[in-house]
Amino acid sequence: MLDDTDRRILRQYQSAPGDGLAELATRCGVTATTLSRRLDRLRARGVLRAVRGVIDWQALGYSVEVSLRVTLDKSAPRAFEEFQAEARKVPEVLEIQTFLGQVDARLLVIARDLAHYQTLYRDRILALPHMTDVEALMHVARLKSDETLPI
Incomplete structure (x- = not known):
């Protein structure tokens, strides 16, 4: 190719x-x-998809990063679609991933500080539809962050 x-x-x-x-x-x-x-x-050919600006969200005052592992109610017919549609509306959710297995989705969430995260979690995250369980993993350090491919 x-x-x-x-x-x-x-x-x-x-x-x-x-x-x-x-x-x-x-x-x-x-x-x-x-x-x-x-x-x-x-x-x-789709090898190069886009050129984009990458903004350092920490430089904009966001200091908290949390990974939320979410389990959804699989008995609801459109649980995944409805959950994803609503999660996309939360600006502080930077990434949404779905999985096969015990955990159904992962959200990468940023906040200005712990107080902001607490408000965001209570008002926006817990209001997302079809969640049966959520586990928060507080980010401590980024050991590797590299999108460079071994070409």
Whole structure:
């Protein structure tokens, strides 16, 4: 699917996505035209999905991160869909994952401080539909956070 040039482009692109085409082309050893054409092809094939800005939420005053493991009422026909739809409406929920097994979903939640988290938990999280159990795991330290793929 990918040749050596595509892999080189992807490695360089993910290491410095903000660099201009000319700079990136030089680092990849191709012309800007070739780079542009290959990036377009990688986007069309779905290999490159998006370029996005990543905002450090801690720099904006959020200091609490909690992972909530949620068990849902599986007897309700649309429990997963309704839970997810409502959870998406909570701005402090940064991530929603679903699982097969004892835990049905995981929410990654941020808050400004413990008081804000407590209010958020009582007013918004506990109001989410179809929850039968929720377990909170308070984040202490991030030991690795890397979206760079081994290409």
